[in-house]
Amino acid sequence: MTKQLTIALSKGRIFEETLPLLSAAGIEAAENPEESRKLIIGTNHDNIRLVIVRATDVPTYVQYGAADFGIAGKDVLIEHGGDGLYQPLDLKIAKCRMMVAVRKGFDYAAAVKPGSRLRVASKYPNIAAEHFASKGVHIDLIKLYGSMELAPLVGLSDAIVDLVSTGNTLKANNLEAVEHIADISSRLVVNKAALKLKYDTIQPIIDVFAEATAQSAS
Numbered sequence: 001m002t003k004q005l006t007i008a009l010s011k012g013r014i015f016e017e018t019l020p021l022l023s024a025a026g027i028e029a030a031e032n033p034e035e036s037r038k039l040i041i042g043t044n045h046d047n048i049r050l051v052i053v054r055a056t057d058v059p060t061y062v063q064y065g066a067a068d069f070g071i072a073g074k075d076v077l078i079e080h081g082g083d084g085l086y087q088p089l090d091l092k093i094a095k096c097r098m099m100v101a102v103r104k105g106f107d108y109a110a111a112v113k114p115g116s117r118l119r120v121a122s123k124y125p126n127i128a129a130e131h132f133a134s135k136g137v138h139i140d141l142i143k144l145y146g147s148m149e150l151a152p153l154v155g156l157s158d159a160i161v162d163l164v165s166t167g168n169t170l171k172a173n174n175l176e177a178v179e180h181i182a183d184i185s186s187r188l189v190v191n192k193a194a195l196k197l198k199y200d201t202i203q204p205i206i207d208v209f210a211e212a213t214a215q216s217a218s
């Protein structure tokens with residue numbers, strides 16, 4: 001009997017950039033999640049389905065085995081901690097950088113002397129805390145869920161820790177990136193037990209993804 005396979009994906013850039021990889025593995029989504037309200041989407045294989053979840057929830061679905069594997073940004077994985085997840089492959093999609101940014105003209109160098117205190121707004125409290133701890137800077141962390149760029153403009157924080165891709169959002173809001181924390185891209189995350197139990201189904205898909213990723217990088 002063919003085993004049921006559930007793949008967790010988030011809408012938007014990750015979904016769009018994952019479609020060619022799924023296609024290379026012979027998997028075609030039956031519907032476009034951007035146009036459908038369905039959270040479970042079938043494929044051209046009776047035993048393979050996609051579940052559409054928030055980007056930050058992908059590791060959780062995979063960790064608990066509700067999805068066998070999924071695709072999540074490195075940002076989300078660092079923040080989640082990666083418990084119970086096997087991360088075999090950097091898919092090199094949805095690339096961007098985790099940066100510290102401030103209002104133009106803010107004297108960042110003076111504000112981050114060891115022992116100083118800074119107000120930082122971010123959706124990524126663990127990444128922000130670890131970054132500033134390594135510099136010996138104390139932070140008051142303000143957890144936000146979106147539009148971090150607004151925080152320094154209205155005096156909510158001195159700095160933000162956020163993803164930067166083109167830099168256009170920072171520019172449009174009179175902010176500048178002052179520090180690079182990490183290069184970010186999306187990774188394949190696999191439930192460790194599922195990989196053992198469904199090895200014959202999952203490993204060939206990982207192999208195709210690895211080959212497609214290597215080809216697009218060369």
Ligand code: AMP
Pocket residue numbers: 013073094095096162163164165166167168169170
């Ligand atoms: P940009 O204007 O191209 O630098 O994009 C910056 C905005 O897009 C910020 O609000 C980021 O949080 C968001 N962003 C950039 N890259 C990504 C990504 N790979 N995944 C999720 N959000 C992103």
